[in-house]
Amino acid sequence: MSSIKRSMGTFSLMMTGLGSIIGSGWLFGAWRAAGIAGPAAIFSWIIGMIVILFIALTYAELGSMFPESGGMVRYAQYTHGSFVGFIAAWANWIAIVSVIPTEAIASIQYMHSWPFAWTKSLMNGNDLTLFGIVLVIVLLLIYFFLNYWTVQLFSRANNIITVFKIVIPLLTIVGIMTAGFHPGNFHLPSQGFTPNGWSGVFTAVAISGIVFSFNGFQSPINMAGEARNPKRSIPIAIIGSLLIAVIIYVLLQITFIGAVNPSLAAKGWGTIQFSSPFANLAIALGINWLAIVLYLDAFVSPSGTGTTYTATTARMIYGMEENGYFPKIFGKIHPFYGVPRPAMFFNLVVSLIFLFLFRGWGALAEIISVATIISYICGPISVMALRRIGVHLRRPLRIKGISIIAPLGFIFATFILYWARWPLTGEVMFIMIIGLPLYFYYQVKNKWAGFRKDLKASGWLIVYLIVMALFSYIGSEKFGGINVIKYGWDFVFLVVLSIIFYYWGVKSAWENQYLKEAEDVNQKAYGTEQERKIV
Structure with a gap:
């Protein structure tokens, strides 16, 4: 079997993270967040970034310890065995693979407001028409072939696209703010700063697309196996991309709130309906050049993210195959191009299924956000578990204060899961159950090897998911x-x-057979303890 090539530098890895974060979220997120939280949506973005940063720091340490492709789907298995590993990997994969059609849908949804008769037939309300679906499929194929031959082609294309994706939001902020900005919108007499209270601010964090937007921090971790210097590149890529992104998103939110016509805002932020939020504002303010640029960027920004996720999800399937959850064919790497092509084909098929099931950006963004949080809860657990059962492992990046950061990250993730509101929390829990037959199939195939210990180590997660679904149901009406x-x-x-x-x-973590595999990955990257002493 050929190995994945290490050809990505720090800048490319950070551009991968930033390219994943700044996708369709900036085109729709400010509008949806304002509809839920009003002007206080500014705080929603800041809260969301802080929560994700705490979680990301735990994964940064894990990613530097195990610089391997598809790493995000492996860490829980290393510490808790196959059952927890499968649930975490399944949730993470569902959250990430569904981003690919979401980004393509975003491009077509923006295209719907183009001033041409034929573009009006792309959408029927909030859903794509058959014509719209065909165009989305074309975009999905473009994402696919940009990654089909080599990761270097992907890296070069993504670097160029990401630079473009940073410039356009900044042009939007400057252009709209200078053309029309209404400071009074932040404290309208009928609305106030928090029209739906702080519960609205918290709910916006969970379901408006904020978690969905920041989810891109995972991409540098999943691409760690391609990094030339992972111990330096991973933390810079994760933290750098998050900090740059939150500045852009907060400025975009301020711009959106201030640019809306006060007469529209006075009717209620939740009543504002835009098919292409920032483009609609640009046209209303007479900034036609900006509207044209935004329509162009509605292809570039989501396509950059869709291209990035096409690459990273293939590495996730590659990682899940190595964990024993998928057939061996998905672990095959092309001997010349060094990319996991069978995994890419599988993700393309799954993307098409999601496209036909969920035909609007908002519905997919909500499901992705909740599934993402379920996958996140294992990061803080695994990093601290390895401090207990993996003390001998090399840690190129040892996060200071992790004993505080990890539990806070877990608490914050739990809060976001609750803020997502019932019944959405229950619906996504059901999606998690759908994957279990695949897990049990491979358990039967492997003659239930170690299942009793794996089941015992998974007790906390099984009870947690049940309790959270119940708590969401009996919790506050807000x-x-x-x-x-x-x-x-x-x-x-x-x-x-x-x-x-x-x-x-x-406490449930145990020295299972997969921890030995983790040790091999760690030693391959950094050498044994004895070898390090010699050096």
């Missing part, structure tokens, strides 16, 4: 519950529950 637990008290209970499950999860 988050879709039946209000058995009142607003305010629900936060107190969540903190207590999070702490209990966090320490249960860390």
Whole structure:
């Protein structure tokens, strides 16, 4: 079997992260967040970035320890065995692979507001028409072939696209702010700064596309196997891309709030309906050149992210095959081009399925956000578990204060899961269950090797998911519950529950067979302890 080539530098890796983060989220996120939280959506972006940064720091340490392709789907298995590993990998893969059709849908949704008769037939309300679906399929094929031959072609294309994706949002901010900005929109008499209270601010973090947008921090980790110097590149790529992105997103949110016609905002931020939010504002302000640029960027920004995720999801399938969850064919690497082509074909098929099931950007963004959070909860657990059972492993990046960062990251992730509101939380929990037959099939095939210990190590996660679904149902009405637990008290209970499950999860880790595989990856990258002493 050929190995994946290490050909990506620090800049390319950071551009991969930033290219994943700045996708369709900036085209729609500010509008959706404002509809839920009003002007206070500014805080939603900041809260979202802080939460993701805490979680990302735990994965940064893990990614530097195990610089391998598809790493995000492996860490939980290293610490807790195959059952936890499968649930975490399944949730992560569902969240990431569904981004590919989401980005393509975003491009066509923006295209719907072009001033041509034929573009009006692309959408029927919030759903794509058959014609719109055909165009989305064309975009998916473009993403596919940009990654088909070599990761270097992907890197070069993504670097150029990402630079473009940074410039256009900045042009939008400057252009719209100078053409028409209404400071009074931030404190309208009928709305105020927080028209839906702080619960609206929190809900916007979970379902408006904020978690969905910042989710791109994973891409440098999943591409770590291609990095020339992973211990330096991974933390710079993750932290750098998140910090740059939050500055851009907050400025975009301020721009959107200030640019809306006050008469529209006075009717309620949730009543504002835009098919192409920033382009619609540019046209309303008479900035026609900017509208044209935005229509062009509606292809470039989402396509850059779609291209990036086409690459990273293939590496995830490659990683899941090595974990024993997928057929061997998905672990095959092309001997010349060094890319996992069978995994790419599989993800293309899954993307098409998602396209036909969910034909609007908003519906997919919500599902992606919740599935993402479920996959995130294992990062803080695994990094601290390895501090206990993997003390001998080489840690090129040893995060200071991880004993505080990790539990806070777990608590924050739990809160976002709750903020997503019932019944969405329950629906995504059901999607997690769909993947279990695949896991049990491979358990039967492997004669249930080590299943009893794996099941015991997964108790915390199984109970956690059940409790969170139940808590979401009986929680505050502000988050879709039946209000058995009142607003305010629900936060107190969540903190207590999070702490209990966090320490249960860390204590459940055990030195399973997969930890040995992790040691091999670590030693291959950095040498054994004895070899390091010689050096």
